[in-house]
Amino acid sequence: MKKNMTRQVLALALATGMLSATPLLAQELTGTLKKIKDTGIIALGHRESSIPFSYYDDKQQVIGYSHELMLKVVDAVKTELKMAKLDTKLMPVTSANRITLVQNGSVDIECGSTTNNTERQKQVSFSNSIFAIGTRLMTKTNSGIKDFPDLAGKNVVTTAGTTSERLLRRMNEEKQMKMNVISAKDHGESFLTLETGRAVAFMMDDALLYGEMAKAKRASDWAVVGTPQSFEAYGCMMRKDDPAFKKVVDAALAKAMTSGEAEKIYAKWFLQPIPPKGLNLNFPLSDVVKALYKAPNDKAFD
Amino acid sequence: MHEFDWSSIPNALPFLWDGMKISLEITLSAVVFGIVWGTLLALMRLSSVSVLSWFAAAYVNLFRAVPLVMVLLWFFLIVPHLLERLFGLPPGSDVRLASAIAGFALFEAAYYSEIIRAGIQSVPKGQMAAASALGMTYGQSMRLVVLPQAFRNMVPLLLTQGIILFQDTSLVYVSALADFFGAAYKVGDRDGRLVELLLFAGVVYFIICFAASRLVRHFQNRLKTA
Amino acid sequence: MAYNWNWGVFLQPTATGDDTYLGWMFYGFKMTIALSLSAWLIALAVGAVVGILRTVPNKLLAGIATAYVEVFRNIPLLVQLFLWYFVMPELLPEQLGNAFKQTNPILQQFLASMVCLALFTSARVAEQVRSGINSLPPGQKNAGLAMGFTLAQTYRHVLLPMAVRLIVPPLTSEFLNIFKNSAVCSTIGLLELAAQGRQLVDYTAQPYESFIAVTLAYLTINVVVMFGMRWVEARVRVPGYIGAK
Numbered sequence: 086m087k088k089n090m091t092r093q094v095l096a097l098a099l100a101t102g103m104l105s106a107t108p109l110l111a112q113e114l115t116g117t118l119k120k121i122k123d124t125g126i127i128a129l130g131h132r133e134s135s136i137p138f139s140y141y142d143d144k145q146q147v148i149g150y151s152h153e154l155m156l157k158v159v160d161a162v163k164t165e166l167k168m169a170k171l172d173t174k175l176m177p178v179t180s181a182n183r184i185t186l187v188q189n190g191s192v193d194i195e196c197g198s199t200t201n202n203t204e205r206q207k208q209v210s211f212s213n214s215i216f217a218i219g220t221r222l223m224t225k226t227n228s229g230i231k232d233f234p235d236l237a238g239k240n241v242v243t244t245a246g247t248t249s250e251r252l253l254r255r256m257n258e259e260k261q262m263k264m265n266v267i268s269a270k271d272h273g274e275s276f277l278t279l280e281t282g283r284a285v286a287f288m289m290d291d292a293l294l295y296g297e298m299a300k301a302k303r304a305s306d307w308a309v310v311g312t313p314q315s316f317e318a319y320g321c322m323m324r325k326d327d328p329a330f331k332k333v334v335d336a337a338l339a340k341a342m343t344s345g346e347a348e349k350i351y352a353k354w355f356l357q358p359i360p361p362k363g364l365n366l367n368f369p370l371s372d373v374v375k376a377l378y379k380a381p382n383d384k385a386f387d
Numbered sequence: 388m389h390e391f392d393w394s395s396i397p398n399a400l401p402f403l404w405d406g407m408k409i410s411l412e413i414t415l416s417a418v419v420f421g422i423v424w425g426t427l428l429a430l431m432r433l434s435s436v437s438v439l440s441w442f443a444a445a446y447v448n449l450f451r452a453v454p455l456v457m458v459l460l461w462f463f464l465i466v467p468h469l470l471e472r473l474f475g476l477p478p479g480s481d482v483r484l485a486s487a488i489a490g491f492a493l494f495e496a497a498y499y500s501e502i503i504r505a506g507i508q509s510v511p512k513g514q515m516a517a518a519s520a521l522g523m524t525y526g527q528s529m530r531l532v533v534l535p536q537a538f539r540n541m542v543p544l545l546l547t548q549g550i551i552l553f554q555d556t557s558l559v560y561v562s563a564l565a566d567f568f569g570a571a572y573k574v575g576d577r578d579g580r581l582v583e584l585l586l587f588a589g590v591v592y593f594i595i596c597f598a599a600s601r602l603v604r605h606f607q608n609r610l611k612t613a
Numbered sequence: 614m615a616y617n618w619n620w621g622v623f624l625q626p627t628a629t630g631d632d633t634y635l636g637w638m639f640y641g642f643k644m645t646i647a648l649s650l651s652a653w654l655i656a657l658a659v660g661a662v663v664g665i666l667r668t669v670p671n672k673l674l675a676g677i678a679t680a681y682v683e684v685f686r687n688i689p690l691l692v693q694l695f696l697w698y699f700v701m702p703e704l705l706p707e708q709l710g711n712a713f714k715q716t717n718p719i720l721q722q723f724l725a726s727m728v729c730l731a732l733f734t735s736a737r738v739a740e741q742v743r744s745g746i747n748s749l750p751p752g753q754k755n756a757g758l759a760m761g762f763t764l765a766q767t768y769r770h771v772l773l774p775m776a777v778r779l780i781v782p783p784l785t786s787e788f789l790n791i792f793k794n795s796a797v798c799s800t801i802g803l804l805e806l807a808a809q810g811r812q813l814v815d816y817t818a819q820p821y822e823s824f825i826a827v828t829l830a831y832l833t834i835n836v837v838v839m840f841g842m843r844w845v846e847a848r849v850r851v852p853g854y855i856g857a858k
Contacts, residue, residue, distance in 0.1 A: 133563075134576060141577055145402050176483070177563045181815050182464065188818075189467045191483075204628075208818045240718055245802075246815045254629035267718045268802055273576040280579070281703065283714045283721070300579060361577065389703040452789075452835035453828055454796035456807055461828075465820055554689035560800060568692060582700045589692050596687035 114166075117193050117323065117330040122166050129155055130178045130186060130195030130322070134273035136296030137354040138216070138319070139197040143361050147175055150354040154215055154341060155196035155321065161337030179271050181246030184208055187322050194323050194334065198293055200248050201320035201385045210331055211320035213338040213381040215347075217373040218290035219313030220249045223279065223297065225306055230286050232311045234262075242267040242275045242284035249288045252314050272297060290317065292355075292368060299364040316373070318386050339381040347378055395578040396587055399570075406570025409484070413566065414553045417491035421552075422545065424492065425499025430529065432504055443500065450497035455558055462490035463562040483564040495552055502548060506541035507533060543607040550599050554592065567591070622819045623826070634813055641809030642830055648726055648805060649792045655731035656738050656791070663735060664742025665768060678739065685736035690797050693733055698725040698801045718802075726798035734791050741783045745776035778849045785842040792834050806830055 114122055121127050131147045132139040138151040163171040176192050183199060186192045187209050194212075201211035224230040230239075233256065243249045245268035257264045267284055269275040276297040279287040287294065294309045301307055321338070323330060341347045348370070353359075355368040396403075431443035450458070463486050510533050518528030538545075557568035565573060568588055575584030623635040632640075666678035685693070698721075702710040713721065749772060757767030799808035810827035814820045 133573065141573065143398070143577070145573075179563060181811060182563070184818070185464045185814060185820060189464065191467055240715070245812070251628055254631070258629055258631045265718045270800070270802070271576075277576070277579070277581060277699075281699075281714065282711055283718065300577075302579065449832075452793075452832050454793040454807060454831060456796040456799065457810070457824070457828060457831065460807070460811065461824060464814065465824055554687075557689040557691045558797065560691060568689070572695075582703050585692065585695050585700050589688050589696055592689055592692055593684065593687045597683055600687065 113329075115329060116327040118162070118166065118333065121162060121171070121193065122168065125168070125170065126172045126174050127159055127162060128174045128176055128191065128193045129159070130176050130183060130192035130197065131155075132197040132271075133177050133179075134271050134297075135198040135293060136272075136299055137359050137366060138293070138296070140296075148360065149197075150350055151196040151198065151215060151319070151321075153350045153353075154338060154347065155194065157341045157346070158194065158196070158212075158321065158334050158337045161340075162333055165333050179246065180244050181270070183246070183322065187324060190324075193330075194321050196321040198290060198319055199322050200290075200317040201383065202248065202317065202387045203385050205322075206385065208325065209322050210325045210327065211322060211383055211385070212331065212334045213342070213383050214318035214320050214377055215338060216292065216319040217371060217377065217386070218292050218317055218319065220252060220288060220315045220317065221291045221294060221309055221313050222286045222288050222311040223276075223294040223307055223309050224286040226308045228285050230310065233314065236264050236286055237262040238264065239286070240265045240267060240284040241286050241288060242269055242278040243288045244269055244272050244275045247289065248315065248317060249290070253288050256314070273300075276300065288314075292366075295366045295368055299359065299362060299366060304364055316386050318377075318384070320383060335381070335383065342378040342381045389582055391583060392580060393583050393587075395574060395580045396583065399574040399584075402565075402574065403567060403570050406565050406567040409564065410553065410556045410566040410568075413484075413488055413491055413556045413559065414549065416488045417495050417552055417556075418545075418549045420488075420492035421495035421499045422503075424496035426503050426534075428496060428500035429503040429507060432500065433507060447497045447500055450494050451501075455494055455555055456561055458494045459487065459490045459558055459561055462486040466490075483559075483562050487559045487562055487564055491552070491556070495548070498548060499545065502541055502544050503537065506537035506544075509540055510536045539610070543603055543610065546603045546606070547600065550596050550603070553599075554596060557592075616821065618822070619819055620822055622817045622822055625817075628816050634817060637804075637809050637813065638806070638826060638830070641804055641806040641827075644723075644803065644805040645792065645795050645807075645830075645834070648723065648730065648798065648803070649795045652727045652730035652734065652795070653788060653791050655727070656734035656787075659731065659735035660738025661742055664739035665746070665773075667739065667743045668746045669764070682736045682739050685733055686740075690729070690733050690794055691800065694726065694729045694797060694801060697729045698722070701725070719804075722798070722801055722803040725801065726795070726803050730791060730794060730798070733794070734787060737787050737790075738784065741780045741787065742776065745780035746772055748779060749775055775851065778851050781842075781846050781849050785839070785846065788842060789835060789838055792838065793831070796831075 131152055132149075134140050135149065135151075137149050139147060139149040139155075142148050159171065159173060176186065178186050178192060178195060178197070183192075183195055183197070184205065187195055196212075196215065198216075198218075199205075199211075200218075201214060205211075222230065222233070222236075230236065241253065241264050243253050243266065250266070250268055253264070253266055256262065257266060267278055269278050272289065272293055275287050275289065278284050280301065287297070289297075291309055291313070298304050298307050298309075321334060323334065338347075341350075351370055351374070355366050355370070358365045428443045428446060431439040432447070434440055463483065466486060466489075514532055514536065515528055518532040519525075523531065556566055559566050560569050560572065563569070571584045571588040572581070575581035623638065624633055626633055627637060663678045663681055666674045667682070669675055688696075702713050704710075705713070753771055753775070754767055757771040758764070762770065795805060796807035798805055799811065802808070804812070806827055810823050813823035813826075817823065
């Protein structure tokens with residue numbers, strides 16, 4: 086272990102050409118933790134319209150369930166590194182660029198509405214899961230759409246870079262459904278596409294669909310329907326191969342979940358009126374999420 | 388017909404103004420850096436050292452062949468990655484603004500260098516000959532004789548390019564940076580008032596760019612008569 | 614550098630199983646070409662009309678043409694695109710707007726992009742046409758009128774044949790621009806070259822290969838167009854005139 090680390094440090098020093106300039110400090114910090122300690126800044130990735138997980142309120146402040154959990158993590162990192170002051174830098178990400186931005190170092194941790202699956206684990210690492218969803222459809226109550234087979238030959242919107250996009254395109258290909266799949270930039274744009282009548286249905290994670298409904302001009306016009314096409318666990322995303330940072334993040338999330346704090350945050354975002362329009366999502370705590378709170382883990386569902 | 392509802396704009400004005408400041412910041416830094424780097428490129432292009440002129444020609448042609456959107460994506464998604472890998476550096480504070488400014492500046496420099504090259508070539512050769520006859524070195528004659536005249540001829544073109552650049556800053560939309568257009572889009576998206584906000588953004592851009600291009604034309608006419 | 618280069622990724626079947634990633638790239642390439650060429654033809658036609666109108670003695674017509682050029686030149690392309698795609702269907706009479714919105718989304722995106730690029734470019738073409746006509750000595754027009762030509766005949770037989778040949782070189786750069794500007798259309802979801810590049814980054818996690826491939830594709834377009842236009846320029850050059858050596 087020790088030997089291995091020395092080699093890593095040496096390789097790093099060689100690679101950076103700073104062998105002579107940087108004395109090898111006795112501290113054990115590596116990777117993201119070292120970067121945070123050195124710069125005094127942690128870069129947080131957030132979403133702009135993942136209601137109620139991570140989104141802007143009307144003062145352009147980031148709020149939401151995942152965001153509050155991420156702030157718990159920030160506190161834990163601050164304590165772990167014994168820092169008097171830790172600045173946060175907020176970086177908005179979209180479904181399509183979030184993985185790249187975590188990989189390229191623009192973002193240290195992203196808690197929003199990101200599914201932890203085995204495909205993505207090849208590129209990034211995930212924290213303890215913070216939520217669980219099923220992928221379903223939102224449509225106008227009077228559209229006559231009840232389930233996925235009703236979508237054949239219709240315009241259907243989903244958000245680019247999401248698991249739903251892949252599922253929908255694959256379904257289209259395998260079942261020859263002749264749907265026209267529109268990939269919008271973010272959930273807000275997807276909903277706009279649905280609301281303006283460009284698409285008859287919007288496929289996405291059920292919780293997010295209820296969240297978009299909270300934004301609608303008349304929430305009662307919309308319904309979430311259909312057999313879930315997948316069940317997925319949300320996690321916070323970090324760079325791969327950084328066990329020290331992941332440990333701090335996991336511990337912070339586990340503490341929030343087992344202590345009952347997470348449940349309070351849940352109630353605030355899913356069972357009470359939330360911005361922007363003061364709508365209550367009334368999305369009761371599912372058994373899966375309850376189990377997660379009881380025994381936090383970072384397993385993907387697929 | 389659409390029912391218009393402009394009510395989200397007044398409250399969003401401070402946020403939109405913040406966005407406008409970002410647009411202006413990118414425009415100004417890219418104009419300044421673009422002109423400096425563009426001048427150097429133009430001088431390299433015209434220089435008798437073939438490596439330099441070859442490099443400048445390759446640079447200019449490469450950047451002029453690639454869409455600005457691609458350049459911005461390169462800088463936003465790939466270059467932070469690359470720098471980090473090459474130097475093991477901790478990433479800078481706001482990657483989006485820094486990468487947008489860098490992307491714009493390097494991209495616009497290619498266009499500026501073409502304007503400046505034409506400007507330098509428009510100065511009669513005799514000027515250069517006269518300067519060297521006076522005993523000036525190449526650097527001195529460029530700096531004291533040729534460039535001042537070239538810039539005077541080029542000012543309107545450089546300013547017009549600045550207006551184009553200001554319009555192009557809206558493309559930082561691809562990096563989720565809240566410039567004026569990004570801010571307008573975000574407000575519209577958030578409040579479900581995209582139609583109104585997009586129209587508003589269009590009108591604001593039009594007023595600014597139209598007024599600016601009129602000013603440039605006025606200035607150009609004065610320069611001609613002077 | 615710990616990056617795993619994998620150029621073979623282009624030959625892999627896509628995650629959705631409909632094609633290979635190279636196939637996606639090629640689809641994007643075709644889309645870029647189709648979009649740019651169709652927009653260019655419209656831009657030439659509209660630009661020529663507007664450019665000519667700017668030089669006619671009728672104040673009203675010239676004024677309308679000037680307003681047209683100013684509007685399309687002073688609003689950023691991206692904003693124009695969003696106005697066409699998101700705003701226009703809402704401003705149309707409801708039935709027409711809905712009819713447009715129910716059509717195939719690819720067609721919607723393509724039409725909005727094409728109209729946007731075409732009109733944006735037409736304003737620039739109009740400026741070239743105007744300056745081409747204005748660069749001709751006034752004697753040409755007067756001579757035409759003196760010979761008993763009507764104004765329309767003077768344009769048709771005297772001014773335009775000369776102007777067209779003069780403006781080919783500046784039009785080359787507008788033609789190149791339209792290919793580059795078409796990349797902006799990726800923002801409304803049109804799967805042209807730049808959009809496919811971004812999608813490839815997302816699906817393959819091989820950002821360098823994807824972006825290098827897309828950049829090379831744009832370079833190729835650029836080189837081909839440049840050589841093509843050089844050939845045209847050589848054919849139409851007016852002996853003894855500017856640009857002819």
